[in-house]
Amino acid sequence: MLSFSRIYSFLIGYYNTLFITNDSEMVLYHQFNYDETKSEIGIYLSEEEKVISHFDAPEPIDRVNFYTNLIDTYNTGAYSNIKGCLIADKIVLCYQHMLYVFDYEGKVLRTRPAKENSRYWGLEKLNENQVLIAELDPDDPEKMFVFEYDIL
Numbered sequence: 001m002l003s004f005s006r007i008y009s010f011l012i013g014y015y016n017t018l019f020i021t022n023d024s025e026m027v028l029y030h031q032f033n034y035d036e037t038k039s040e041i042g043i044y045l046s047e048e049e050k051v052i053s054h055f056d057a058p059e060p061i062d063r064v065n066f067y068t069n070l071i072d073t074y075n076t077g078a079y080s081n082i083k084g085c086l087i088a089d090k091i092v093l094c095y096q097h098m099l100y101v102f103d104y105e106g107k108v109l110r111t112r113p114a115k116e117n118s119r120y121w122g123l124e125k126l127n128e129n130q131v132l133i134a135e136l137d138p139d140d141p142e143k144m145f146v147f148e149y150d151i152l
Helices: 002-013
Strands: 016-022 026-032 039-045 050-056 082-089 090-094 099-100 110-114 119-127 130-138 140-150
Touching: 026 082, 039 090, 082 119, 082 130, 099 140
Parallel strands: 016 082
Antiparallel strands: 016 026, 026 039, 039 050, 082 090, 090 099, 099 110, 119 130, 130 140
């Protein structure tokens, strides 16, 4: 298996890493071009040193802070404004207002919009069937809900 530094050298430049499996076997990434007209999602398989999945993102992906949607002195815009993870043979992408579940060919299998006047705040892999999602409370921006979501 390749070291993480070797994997990361593949992703430097016009790629942002979204998720790395615990064993660094697979890397989920967002690819963009200089003028940010292209937003693509891919999976890099480190053992074989090749991309095993690559498709257009369902929505444009900004490169700003996921939590504030702003670029500031601490966040230069180097981060993709989505969260993501790999679960079983699925790709989960969390935009601020929509959660997507894809197969490796890029086909949308499920979607889940955030509640009206709300947005997603975070995404974590829970197990091989579920993710934990944090969503702001639409009635109180100081509170959020955290819940399990089945992706299968």
